[in-house]
Amino acid sequence: MNKKGFIFDLDGVIVDTAKYHYLAWKSLANELGFDITLEQNEQLKGVSRVRSLEIILGWGNKTLSDEQFSKYMAEKNDNYLSHIAQMDAGEILPDVPKTLNYLQETQQGIALGSASKNARKILQKVGLFEVFQAIVDGNNVSKAKPDPEVFLIAAKKLNITPKNCIVFEDSVAGVTAANSAEMISIGIGSQETLGHADYVFKDFTEIQTSFINELIKR
Ligand code: BG6
Ligand code: MG
Numbered sequence: 001m002n003k004k005g006f007i008f009d010l011d012g013v014i015v016d017t018a019k020y021h022y023l024a025w026k027s028l029a030n031e032l033g034f035d036i037t038l039e040q041n042e043q044l045k046g047v048s049r050v051r052s053l054e055i056i057l058g059w060g061n062k063t064l065s066d067e068q069f070s071k072y073m074a075e076k077n078d079n080y081l082s083h084i085a086q087m088d089a090g091e092i093l094p095d096v097p098k099t100l101n102y103l104q105e106t107q108q109g110i111a112l113g114s115a116s117k118n119a120r121k122i123l124q125k126v127g128l129f130e131v132f133q134a135i136v137d138g139n140n141v142s143k144a145k146p147d148p149e150v151f152l153i154a155a156k157k158l159n160i161t162p163k164n165c166i167v168f169e170d171s172v173a174g175v176t177a178a179n180s181a182e183m184i185s186i187g188i189g190s191q192e193t194l195g196h197a198d199y200v201f202k203d204f205t206e207i208q209t210s211f212i213n214e215l216i217k218r
Contacts, residue, residue, distance in 0.1 A: 005160035010114035012170035013188050015091050020083035024076045034060040046171025048115050048144040087125045095204035109158035113150045134158050145173040148181035
C-alpha cells in the first residue's frame with residue numbers, strides 16, 4: 001500500500017483547545033477594556049501567541065510597552081494553562097482516535113504541525129504523544145502559518161515529499177499554509193470559513209474510511 005504523510009494541526013482539530021485560547025484572550029481583552037467576538041476569534045486561529053496579542057491590541061486600539069506586552073503574554077498563557085491542566089483523553093474530538101488508529105493500521109506517516117508552544121504538553125495530557133512519528137510545533141519554526149514552514153518541516157521529518165502529504169486544519173491561516181506547501185488541505189470546520197481548502201468536513205465524524213483510502217491511493 002502507498003505511504004502518505006498525514007499532518008494534523010492540534011488546536012481545534014485533535015482537541016477543542018480553540019475554546020480555551022478564546023476564553024483566555026477574551027478575559028485579557030476585557031481587562032484592557034474591550035471585548036472579542038467569535039468572528040474575530042476565527043482570525044486568531046492558527047496564529048502565534050505574539051501575533052495574536054498584536055492583532056488583539058490593534059482591535060482595541062491599545063499600545064503597550066515591551067514590558068507590559070510580555071506581562072500580558074505570560075498572563076494569557078497562565079490562564080490558558082489552567083484550562084489545559086484539567087484536560088484528559090475525554091477532550092479528544094469525536095472520531096479523531098478512529099482516524100489515527102486507521103492510519104496506524106495502514107502504516108501511514110503521522111505528524112503534528114501546530115503553532116502552539118504547548119503542543120507536546122497537550123498531547124501528553126490526552127495520551128496521544130506516542131501516536132505521532134514527528135512533532136513540529138511553535139518551538140520549532142521561525143515563520144508562522146500562513147507560511148508553510150511548519151508543514152514542510154513535518155514532511156521532511158516523515159521523509160515524505162510534500163505532494164504526498166495531507167493536512168488537517170481548522171484555521172484559515174493553516175489551510176493557506178498547507179496549500180502553499182502544495183499539500184492536500186482538509187478543512188475541519190465550516191465551508192464558509194475554510195472554502196479555500198481542497199475538502200471541508202464539519203468534523204472527523206464526517207470522514208469515512210473510504211475517503212482516507214482514496215487519499216492513500218492517489
Ligand atoms: C494555535 C492556535 O494552534 O497555537 C492559536 O490556533 C494559538 O490560537 C497558537 O495562539 C499558539 O499557541 P500557544 O499554546 O503557543 O499559545
Ligand atoms: Mg487549529
